[in-house]
Amino acid sequence: MANKKTQMLERVSINLPVSIVKKVRKYAEEMGLNTTSAYIVLLSQALRQNDAFTQFPLLMAQMQQFGYFNTKNIDGKEE
Numbered sequence: 001m002a003n004k005k006t007q008m009l010e011r012v013s014i015n016l017p018v019s020i021v022k023k024v025r026k027y028a029e030e031m032g033l034n035t036t037s038a039y040i041v042l043l044s045q046a047l048r049q050n051d052a053f054t055q056f057p058l059l060m061a062q063m064q065q066f067g068y069f070n071t072k073n074i075d076g077k078e079e
Contacts, residue, residue, distance in 0.1 A: 028038035 024038050024042060025035060027033075027042065028035050031038065031041075033041065
């Protein structure tokens with residue numbers, strides 16, 4: 001049996017474009033989820049993706065600082 005975390009939930013009421021609602025319902029059906037779970041999954045994925053995107057410049061700076069990038073061009077010369 002899967003170990004599920006108990007989450008506090010809050011009911012929200014929002015107006016969404018019909019096209020988005022249709023896409024979420026289609027996703028829910030394809031994934032075997034109820035509509036609420038589909039919204040939770042899709043919103044969570046988008047927020048994680050946004051977090052990763054905002055952290056990308058910091059990651060790149062740290063990688064450059066520790067020499068993870070090759071500074072030589074294809075001819076073996078320093079750039």
